[in-house]
Amino acid sequence: MPATCVIGxxxxxxxxxxxxxxxxxxxxxxxxxxxxxxxxxxVVTGDQTYKLSLIPSGIFRPRVQCVVAGGxxxxxxxxxxxxxxxxxxxxxxxxxxxxxxxxxxxxxxxxEEDRLIDQQCTSGEAIGTTLRGIGPCYRDKVGRSFAVxxxxxxxxxxxxxxxxxxxxxxHILAGLGSGEDVHLDAVEIFQQYQQYAQRLKPHVADTTAxxxxxxxxxxxxxxxxxxGALLDIDHGTFPFVTSSNSSGVGxxxxxxxxxxxxxxxxxxxxxxTTRVGGGPFPTEQDNDVGQxxxxxxxxxxxxxxxxxxxxxxxxxxARYTARLSxxxxxxxxxxxxxxxxxxxxxxTAYEVxxxxxxxxxxxxxxxxxxxPVYETMPGWQEEISHVRRIADLPQKARNYLDRISELVGRPxxxxxxxxxREQTMFAEPKPS
Ligand code: IMO
Ligand code: MG
Numbered sequence: 001m002p003a004t005c006v007i008g009x010x011x012x013x014x015x016x017x018x019x020x021x022x023x024x025x026x027x028x029x030x031x032x033x034x035x036x037x038x039x040x041x042x043v044v045t046g047d048q049t050y051k052l053s054l055i056p057s058g059i060f061r062p063r064v065q066c067v068v069a070g071g072x073x074x075x076x077x078x079x080x081x082x083x084x085x086x087x088x089x090x091x092x093x094x095x096x097x098x099x100x101x102x103x104x105x106x107x108x109x110x111x112e113e114d115r116l117i118d119q120q121c122t123s124g125e126a127i128g129t130t131l132r133g134i135g136p137c138y139r140d141k142v143g144r145s146f147a148v149x150x151x152x153x154x155x156x157x158x159x160x161x162x163x164x165x166x167x168x169x170x171h172i173l174a175g176l177g178s179g180e181d182v183h184l185d186a187v188e189i190f191q192q193y194q195q196y197a198q199r200l201k202p203h204v205a206d207t208t209a210x211x212x213x214x215x216x217x218x219x220x221x222x223x224x225x226x227x228g229a230l231l232d233i234d235h236g237t238f239p240f241v242t243s244s245n246s247s248g249v250g251x252x253x254x255x256x257x258x259x260x261x262x263x264x265x266x267x268x269x270x271x272x273t274t275r276v277g278g279g280p281f282p283t284e285q286d287n288d289v290g291q292x293x294x295x296x297x298x299x300x301x302x303x304x305x306x307x308x309x310x311x312x313x314x315x316x317x318a319r320y321t322a323r324l325s326x327x328x329x330x331x332x333x334x335x336x337x338x339x340x341x342x343x344x345x346x347x348t349a350y351e352v353x354x355x356x357x358x359x360x361x362x363x364x365x366x367x368x369x370x371x372p373v374y375e376t377m378p379g380w381q382e383e384i385s386h387v388r389r390i391a392d393l394p395q396k397a398r399n400y401l402d403r404i405s406e407l408v409g410r411p412x413x414x415x416x417x418x419x420x421r422e423q424t425m426f427a428e429p430k431p432s
Contacts, residue, residue, distance in 0.1 A: 003221040003257065004264045007248045008228030009321040011237075011275040013301075013308065014268040015333040017041030018416060020057040020224045022424060023266075027222040029065045029214055030058030031207075033254030034244040035226035036073040036106065036137070038130040040302025044419040048089070051302055054079045055086070055097065056224050062092045067207050070102030071244065071254025073137040074150060076196035078106075099200060100207040101151030107193070109169040109184055110136040116176040127240055128277030130303050138243035150204055153197040162190045208256035215261040223251050223262070229321035237364050240279025248325025267327035267410065269318055271335045271400070274308040276301050280368040283311040283347045297337040312345045312374065315407035320360035322408050331414035332401060335393075336423075341379040344400060347372040348407055377403065385418045390425045 004023065008014040021043045024030055032039075037053035044050075045060060052059070054074065056066040068074065083093045110133030117136070118129050129135060140146045146165045152158060166186035173182040215221060229247035230236045236246070245253060252259050272293055275281045284290065290310040293299060299308040322330070338344055349356045350370035361367045380394040387393050390401075393415070405412045415425045 002215050003262045005223040005251055005262055006266050007225040007325045009267045009269050009318050010228045010273055011230045012228040013274055014270050016268050017043050017057045019331050023222055024058040024061050024064050027220040029221045030056040031067045031069050031223050031255055032056045032072055033069040034071045034250045036134050037075055037078045037132045038134045039226035055082050066097045068099045069207050069255040070100040072103045073106055074103045075106040097203050098205045098207055099203045101204050103150045104137050104141045105148045105150055106133040106137045112173055112182050125278045135243040159190055162186050211257050215257055229325050235324055237279050265327045266329055266331055267322045268331045270333050271338055273311045273314050274299050276306050276308045281309055282370050282372045283314045284309050285311045297334055314347045316350055316358050318408045322410050327410055329413035330410045332412055333416045335415055336385040336417040339384055340381055344377050344379050345374040348375050349373040390415055
C-alpha cells in the first residue's frame with residue numbers, strides 16, 4: 001500500500017498533526033505538499049508538546065524521511081527557526097529533512113503585501129490571513145515574473161533577480177501603502193537570503209524525482225495535508241480560503257506524485273466545527289455553546305493565537321469535502337470537548353429560500369444565506385478522555401459518532417479524546 005493521505009475536511013485545525021504522527025510509524029516518507037507556515041500542527045509525545053509549521057510531522061521518528069515538496073511556499077527564516085528549535089530539544093534534523101528546489105520562496109515583500117492587501121480588498125470582510133506571506137507568494141508563483149524558487153537561490157543570477165524584483169516591489173508597495181513608507185533594501189535582502197541559502201543547502205533536492213522513485217519502488221508514503229478542504233482555493237469558501245489546494249485534489253499537483261498511487265485517504269474532522277479568520281460559517285455558535293467548546297478545546301490559533309470561531313458539526317460541509325477529497329475513512333478528533341453539553345446538534349441539511357438541500361453552495365453569498373437544519377441528539381455528561389476503546393465510550397457518544405458517519409457517508413476508523421498519542425482509539429481492524 002504505497003500512499004496514504006491525511007486531509008482536513010473542515011476549515012483547518014482538525015488535529016491532523018496528531019494522526020500523521022501516529023501513522024508515521026508505518027510509513028517510510030512523510031510529505032508536506034501545499035501551504036506553508038500558515039499551518040500549525042501540534043504533536044504531543046509523552047510530556048513534550050511540539051508545534052510545527054512547515055516541517056512534516058514525521059520528524060520525531062528518525063527513520064522517517066520528511067519531504068517538503070514543490071507545492072509548498074517556504075519562508076527560509078521560519079524553517080531555520082523551526083529546525084533550530086527542534087535541534088535544541090534533541091530532535092534529529094539532518095538528512096531526514098528534504099526541501100524541494102521547486103518550492104517557492106517567501107520574501108519580506110510578501111509579508112508587507114499580505115498586511116497591506118488583506119486590510120483593503122475583500123468587499124467589507126477581511127479574509128483575516130495568518131500574515132505569513134502565503135497568498136502573496138502564491139500570487140507571484142502564478143504571475144511568474146517576480147517568483148523565486150528555492151533552487152534559484154543557488155544560481156548565478158540570484159543577486160540580479162533580487163535587485164530587479166525589489167525595484168518593482170518598492171513601486172508596488174508604495175502604491176498599496178496608503179501613505180506608509182515601506183522601502184525594501186535589495187542588498188540587505190540579498191545578503192540575508194544568501195546566508196539562509198547556505199544553511200538550507202544540505203536539505204535542498206529534487207523531491208519530485210525522489211518521490212516518484214519512492215512510489216515506484218513501493219515505499220510507504222504519507223501525505224500530510226495542511227489547512228482544511230473548506231479553505232481550498234478552487235473548491236472552498238472562496239475568497240475566504242487559503243491560496244493552495246488544501247483538499248485532496250492538491251496532493252498530485254503539490255507533490256508530483258500521480259493520484260493512482262494514493263491508496264487510502266483519511267479525512268480528519270473535529271467532533272464540532274471551528275474556523276479562524278473571516279467568511280461564512282453556517283453552524284457558528286457565538287454563545288455559551290461556542291464558549292464551552294472554545295474553553296474545553298483550547299480553541300485558539302496555534303499560529304496567530306486568535307480565538308477560533310466555534311460551532312456545531314456541519315455534516316453538509318463534511319460530506320462535500322469528503323467526496324471532493326476521495327476520503328475512504330474518517331478520523332473524529334476532540335470528541336472529549338463536547339462532553340457535558342446537555343444536547344448536541346448536527347447540521348444535516350441547509351434550507352435555502354424555503355428549499356432543503358444537502359448540496360454545498362459554490363458562492364459564499366449563498367452560503368451566508370443558508371439556514372442550517374439541525375438534528376438534536378442527547379449529550380453525554382461523562383468525561384471520556386481516559387477511554388481507550390470505542391466500545392467503552394458512553395452509548396450517547398457512540399450514537400453521535402454513528403450519526404456523523406452515516407451523514408458523511410464514510411466509516412469512522414479513528415476517534416481521539418485528547419492530544420496524547422495514547423488518547424486514540426481505532427475501529428477494528430487497525431488502519432494500514
Ligand atoms: P492548519 O494546517 C486554520 C486560514 C486563515 C485565513 C485563511 C487565509 O493548522 O489546519 P492564509 O494565511 O493562508 O492566506 O489565510 O486561511 N488558515 C487556517 N486556518 N488552520 C490552518 O492551518 C490555516 N491556514 C490558513 O485563518 O482565514
Ligand atoms: Mg492551525
